[in-house]
Amino acid sequence: MPAPCVASPKCPRYIPAPPTEEKLDFADLAIIDLAKAQTPKGRAEIYPQVRDALRTNGFMYVVNHGYTQAQRDRFFDIADVPFSVVPPEEMKTYRATIEKVGEYQGFKPRRYWHVDTENKVLDQIEQYGINRNVYLRPHPQALRPFLPELDAFARHNHINILHPILRLLALSLELPEDTLVKKHTFDANGVTAMRYPRSEEEERLANNVWFKGHTDYGSVTILWSQPVSGLQILSKDGKWKWVQHMDNALVINTGDTMEFLSGGFYKPTIHRVVQPPKDQRSYSRLGVFYFSLPNDDVRLLPCTDSPVLQRIGIERKCADEDAPLAGNWMKERSVAYGRKELKKGKEEGVEEELINGIVVKHYN
Numbered sequence: 001m002p003a004p005c006v007a008s009p010k011c012p013r014y015i016p017a018p019p020t021e022e023k024l025d026f027a028d029l030a031i032i033d034l035a036k037a038q039t040p041k042g043r044a045e046i047y048p049q050v051r052d053a054l055r056t057n058g059f060m061y062v063v064n065h066g067y068t069q070a071q072r073d074r075f076f077d078i079a080d081v082p083f084s085v086v087p088p089e090e091m092k093t094y095r096a097t098i099e100k101v102g103e104y105q106g107f108k109p110r111r112y113w114h115v116d117t118e119n120k121v122l123d124q125i126e127q128y129g130i131n132r133n134v135y136l137r138p139h140p141q142a143l144r145p146f147l148p149e150l151d152a153f154a155r156h157n158h159i160n161i162l163h164p165i166l167r168l169l170a171l172s173l174e175l176p177e178d179t180l181v182k183k184h185t186f187d188a189n190g191v192t193a194m195r196y197p198r199s200e201e202e203e204r205l206a207n208n209v210w211f212k213g214h215t216d217y218g219s220v221t222i223l224w225s226q227p228v229s230g231l232q233i234l235s236k237d238g239k240w241k242w243v244q245h246m247d248n249a250l251v252i253n254t255g256d257t258m259e260f261l262s263g264g265f266y267k268p269t270i271h272r273v274v275q276p277p278k279d280q281r282s283y284s285r286l287g288v289f290y291f292s293l294p295n296d297d298v299r300l301l302p303c304t305d306s307p308v309l310q311r312i313g314i315e316r317k318c319a320d321e322d323a324p325l326a327g328n329w330m331k332e333r334s335v336a337y338g339r340k341e342l343k344k345g346k347e348e349g350v351e352e353e354l355i356n357g358i359v360v361k362h363y364n
């Protein structure tokens with residue numbers, strides 16, 4: 001057994017919940033072995049698996065991503081520090097000014113987004129966001145000893161996980177392998193940790209929905225699988241399916257900007273978070289995410305060079321001359337998201353919001 005790393009600063013242990021024993025209606029998601037992405041032969045073998053997974057369910061598991069279970073657990077310990085160690089007063093100092101700058105860096109307090117307009121229920125999600133350049137902004141005292149580890153984690157997500165996946169997506173579009181990697185260099189928004197507590201009364205009013213149905217707005221979302229069930233994806237037959245926890249796996253999906261870039265080839269899948277099953281309700285639900293976005297100056301135009309898109313046709317979300325820059329799109333979406341009471345949409349159970357001339361839908 002390797003000796004424990006004595007240089008690591010001590011961190012309180014985050015005690016994870018045991019996985020649920022309830023028989024939930026779980027989604028049947030493909031499992032991608034990312035170790036294979038290291039060779040051209042391996043990439044040729046797995047890009048069709050990734051393509052098919054993302055074009056059917058829109059979500060997949062990724063294993064062999066380069067972190068051991070112990071490294072992953074250590075990161076969850078660190079991810080809980082902003083919530084379990086930082087005092088409430090200090091939290092206020094590091095509050096994210098989402099409404100002003102459209103960025104999630106710092107704490108997003110609870111009761112910020114609308115969850116149920118009719119019953120006036122607001123969210124209970126506490127979130128601490130960090131840019132992938134972790135040294136860009138100051139952090140609460142308790143987090144400072146862990147900055148080198150946060151930095152390593154951000155780089156690992158970006159370079160060892162995101163980039164290989166972007167290469168596989170480029171291959172699936174018959175584009176040069178680095179086409180999408182070049183649009184995602186290492187300097188925009190990064191790591192986010194989140195935690196969700198909730199009261200009984202609000203559970204009832206919000207119909208047990210914690211985070212409304214949505215698509216992610218970035219290009220690829222990396223979610224580090226954690227045991228408290230709650231995440232559900234909307235399947236093609238209109239049913240919500242639970243995402244099952246898998247030890248030391250990643251749950252990966254694409255978002256709106258990938259739909260732009262791929263000319264509709266990769267459509268984001270609607271997902272939401274609901275109250276966990278009974279046997280897990282007394283545990284806190286801590287999530288660790290790496291949300292990726294194209295570089296701010298990338299115009300969200302479809303990759304028209306793709307022979308695949310040339311064969312099957314390109315879908316555009318807007319006219320090319322109206323295509324937003326990734327940076328503006330993300331800021332405007334973050335500023336506006338969930339802040340207004342939403343308008344009822346054309347479809348049953350769907351509410352709409354107009355951001356940058358493009359309709360963003362919220363699914364109940």
Ligand SMILES: O=C(O)CCC(=O)C(=O)O
Pocket residue numbers: 211216223230231271272273287289
């Ligand atoms: O908490 C989760 O499992 C998913 C949260 C989510 O969908 C998001 O933050 O975009």
Ligand SMILES: [Fe+2]
Pocket residue numbers: 214215216271
């Ligand atoms: Fe999401």
